[in-house]
Amino acid sequence: MTIKVNNVSKIYEIRGKKKVLVLKDINLTVNTNEFTCILGPSGCGKSTLLRIIAGLDSSTEGTVQIDEQTITEPNKNSSVVFQDYALFPWRTVVQNVEFGLILRKVPRKEAKEKALKYLNIVNMSEFKDQYIHQLSGGMKQRVAIARALVMEPKILLMDEPFGALDTFTRIQLQDELINICKNRELSVVFVTHDIDEAIYLGDKIAIMKSNPGNINSLIEIPLIKPRNRTHYNFTHYRNLIYKEFSLVKEFEPEYNI
Incomplete structure (x- = not known):
């Protein structure tokens, strides 16, 4: 575009x-x-x-x-990635990534599959069940990028x-x-x-x-x-x-x- x-x-x-x-x-x-x-x-x-x-x-x-x-x-x-991550601390990594899809009424199973796909792309799939406070700054930004890409902008x-x-x-x-x-x-x-x-x-x-x-x-x-x-x-x-x-x-x- x-x-x-x-x-x-x-x-x-x-x-x-x-x-x-x-x-x-x-x-x-x-x-x-x-x-x-x-x-x-x-x-x-x-x-x-x-x-x-x-x-x-x-x-x-x-x-x-x-x-x-x-x-x-x-x-x-369009998807936006900010410097301050803007992730939800009460959600796990995979829950953060799938959040936008859930808002768009994507079925939960499909949303999770897509979230895992993009977490794998940014090399974060093994941390899918971690909470945000357990991640380093670089890992948080990977999650933020995955969350942006999962919307397939x-x-x-x-x-x-x-x-x-x-x-x-x-x-x-x-x-x-x-x-x-x-x-x-x-x-x-x-x-x-x-x-x-x-x-x-x-x-x-x-x-x-x-x-x-x-x-x-x-x-x-x-x-x-x-x-x-x-x-x-x-x-x-x-x-x-x-x-x-x-x-x-x-x-x-x-x-x-």
Whole structure:
């Protein structure tokens, strides 16, 4: 499915008096089977933009369309994964994953079979009867991803899902996400403030700047996945993005040791 963000702006009112322009004139197209990363510093409006795309928040101006249908509420073809997991602590792992299916009146046996299928995809089937407090952060995020995928969405929206995880777990989950997307017709919008993560995952990177939040540039990443983080091609895109954010500095000449 194709997502089109058309001239979206967002103004928040603080206590009914002060108005803050959070997003200004955002235009973005995410094509079917495309993995688009929204990259920017904290406070630039990345998460607000994602919530508007998800139909969880409304824009002050402009529209979001999915296959030319204007979005004004959560769409049944979209699933959202947040950074804070948003899992139910009183339910087991499998009960968390099947919850959305039960709400859609899917028969319980079928719901459980589907939940187990997607838990297996994220390598969590052996923990199906555990409760959430018994899991590590990385395991919780696997459950959250399984819960999103079990709805078999055509659009996957992810708001810094790996931001709170350690480096090793984050890299592992990035690889799993690539494998999950490989055999599915998924349009993915992935919010991150991690430059290497955006280059590793994204087919396209939307660079956001702050005050007000806007998309400053779009960078296509035509590298084959999975990508080599140490290859000079990867470094080329890293340096390109560093320049976008004015992070390139002059260094002293290197010395042989």
